[in-house]
Amino acid sequence: MPDEAGAPIAAERHSQGKRRRIIFPPAIGTLGTPAYMKRVELFNELGPDSVLMMGDNPALPPMPEKPTLLDFFRRRFHPRGVNHLLQSANLARKAGLPEKLVLACLVHDIANVALVGSDHGYWGAQLIGPYVEEEVSWAVRYHQALRFFADEAAGYTYPEAYIRYFGADYVPPPYIQAAHREARAHRWYMSARQITIYDVYAFDPNTIVPLEEFTDIIGRHFRQPEEGLGFDGSPVAHMWRSIIWPNNFL
Numbered sequence: 465m466p467d468e469a470g471a472p473i474a475a476e477r478h479s480q481g482k483r484r485r486i487i488f489p490p491a492i493g494t495l496g497t498p499a500y501m502k503r504v505e506l507f508n509e510l511g512p513d514s515v516l517m518m519g520d521n522p523a524l525p526p527m528p529e530k531p532t533l534l535d536f537f538r539r540r541f542h543p544r545g546v547n548h549l550l551q552s553a554n555l556a557r558k559a560g561l562p563e564k565l566v567l568a569c570l571v572h573d574i575a576n577v578a579l580v581g582s583d584h585g586y587w588g589a590q591l592i593g594p595y596v597e598e599e600v601s602w603a604v605r606y607h608q609a610l611r612f613f614a615d616e617a618a619g620y621t622y623p624e625a626y627i628r629y630f631g632a633d634y635v636p637p638p639y640i641q642a643a644h645r646e647a648r649a650h651r652w653y654m655s656a657r658q659i660t661i662y663d664v665y666a667f668d669p670n671t672i673v674p675l676e677e678f679t680d681i682i683g684r685h686f687r688q689p690e691e692g693l694g695f696d697g698s699p700v701a702h703m704w705r706s707i708i709w710p711n712n713f714l
């Protein structure tokens with residue numbers, strides 16, 4: 465292998481190649497579990513042959529210099545999550561939804577696929593905010609709350625899965641209830657509601673929808689920055705970089 469021989473591999477990887485790189489689990493993924501308190505023990509393992517992970521983690525596919533949304537779908541997002549998003553977008557497209565809402569369905573869960581589950585609608589809306597029409601990020605933001613409230617008239621019943629996930633007695637917290645009320649009174653209510661409608665039936669692992677079918681819709685409704693996601697200096701660039709390098713100590 466060329467990296468063992470050392471020759472054509474980038475300097476950074478060569479110089480770090482002989483050293484073990486320790487991954488320090490992020491606070492947000494461990495807080496509230498024993499792993500959070502145990503993280504500090506990793507400092508005891510540091511030495512001449514062991515450093516903390518910085519830069520590309522070889523366990524992850526390398527990202528291009530100027531990553532596009534599709535690169536994140538292909539090289540970072542979990543295949544099961546991608547499948548869910550593709551099925552959701554596919555159902556929305558078949559139902560004849562406007563392209564921008566098909567895109568909203570395609571990206572509605574990117575936060576819990578690659579960043580954080582808690583309040584994922586809000587994180588997801590932020591990730592896409594600078595690159596889509598305001599209605600699209602608004603819809604992604606509010607699908608977070610609307611998932612918890614049935615709207616039978618619109619064709620959305622409370623998900624069976626949530627009874628399994630959270631128990632039959634689960635009551636959403638006041639801020640989610642308030643967001644639901646806000647959304648219902650908003651002119652874009654149905655846009656966020658559509659995400660929940662095409663979300664709930666989109667978990668079939670046997671239906672394969674190729675990502676390439678949405679290339680045009682992404683091209684028309686997602687303003688891909690020329691410098692690449694993570695490097696355009698936008699207020700959310702750091703969030704995309706954290707997905708590129710999720711294991712960096714700092």
Ligand SMILES: [Fe+2]
Pocket residue numbers: 572573584585607608
């Ligand atoms: Fe979601």
Ligand SMILES: [Fe+2]
Pocket residue numbers: 548572573663
């Ligand atoms: Fe979803």
